[in-house]
Amino acid sequence: MAAFEKPGKLMPVVDLLNHSVCEMTSRIAGFEMHRIFAVSEDLSNWKTFLIRVKGDYTATVLMSAEDPVFYEIARRMKRQNEISKADIAVYVTEYYNIMCGFFVSAFNRERNLSARFGIPEYLKRAYIQNTKLNHDTVRLFYQCAYGKAVIDAMGFPL
Amino acid sequence: MKKVMIVDDSPFVYETIGSFLEGSEFCIAGYAKNGEEALSMYEEILPDIVTMDIILPGIDGLETSEEILKKWPDAKILMISSLAYSGTILKAQGLGIKTFICKPFKREGLLNALKTCAET
Known part of the structure; x- marks a missing residue:
């Protein structure tokens, strides 16, 4: 992937993650995610998807978003006006x-x-809390036409 | 028409492959949502090509491929996965799988990969 080629210099986790979120949302769901500085909303009602990475390192990536964001992703992937x-x-x-x-x-x-x-886990509740981040956590905030989202990547060797 | 069996737990992948195969020389002959289903279905339909996801509930796509290839050494398997780095590709190659495409894929990429897989 040309966007990742940086001979002699490792791309920071934050840039790899941001590129993945923006590129894949555009290609799979067909809308744009824009990175923002922070969100002021209460995250307690946001649903969360999570993966646990195991191998040479152990890490977790989780994504919380307002319901309309996930609804729109699913609706566009299924190509139907109404979904369950x-x-x-x-x-x-x-x-x-x-x-x-x-x-x-x-x-x-x-x-x-x-x-x-x-397989990703669907937590049906907010996992991301407004707490102080660990040194190995990358947290990114996004805005799209349907709402806001937060993504945490924890445990990736920096 | 060449018969394709899809092994993937995601209906999105099944629907996407189905729409991409319209008007091509390939048709869907079976859809298995996990490795166990794939093993029993393979024997029933004897597909020309299997599209195999790696991340599956129960036994994963690499193990399922290994089982299929043990019983049917000439089976043609196209690995389709979001996990595309040397580790998984080398493991697939070690099993004798020669074709691999990454999710998300486009119609042209899928059809080219199926043709390559059918010819190997």
């Missing part, structure tokens, strides 16, 4: 699988590491 709650879980799980696969694969290639993850 079950559809949201099924289609966003695949969106998240592809997006995280893109990110983890790029990270592994850049660092010459090996690690895999299983």
Whole structure:
């Protein structure tokens, strides 16, 4: 992937993750995610998808978003005007699988590491809390036409 | 028409492949949502090509491929996965799988990969 080629210099996790979120959302769901500085909303009602990465390193990536964001991703993937709650879980799980696969694969290639993850978990509750971040956590905030989202990548060797 | 069996737990992938195969020389002959289903379905329909995801509930796509290739060494498997780095690709190659495409894929990429897989 040309966007990741930086001979002699590792691309920071934050840039790899941001590229993965923006590129994959555009390609899979067909709308744009824009990075913002922070969100002021209460995250307690936001649903969350999570993957656990295991191999040469152990890491977690989770994404929380307002309901309309996940609804729109699923609706566009299914190409139907109305979808059920079950559809949201099924289609966003695949969106998240592809997006995280893109990110983890790029990270592994850049660092010459090996690690895999299983099927994304749908938590149906907010996982991200407004707490102080650990030194190995990258947190990114996004805005799109349907609402806001937060993504945490924890445990990736920096 | 060449028969394709899809092994993927995501209906999105099944629907996408189905729409991409319209008007091509390939048709969907079976859809398995996990490795166990794939093993029993393979024997029933004996597809020309299997599209195999890596991340599956239960036994994963690499293990499922290994089982299929043990029983049917001439089976043609196209690995389709979001996890595309040397580790997974080398493991797939070690099993004798020669074709691999990444999610998300486009119609042209899928059809080219299926043709390559069918010819190997």
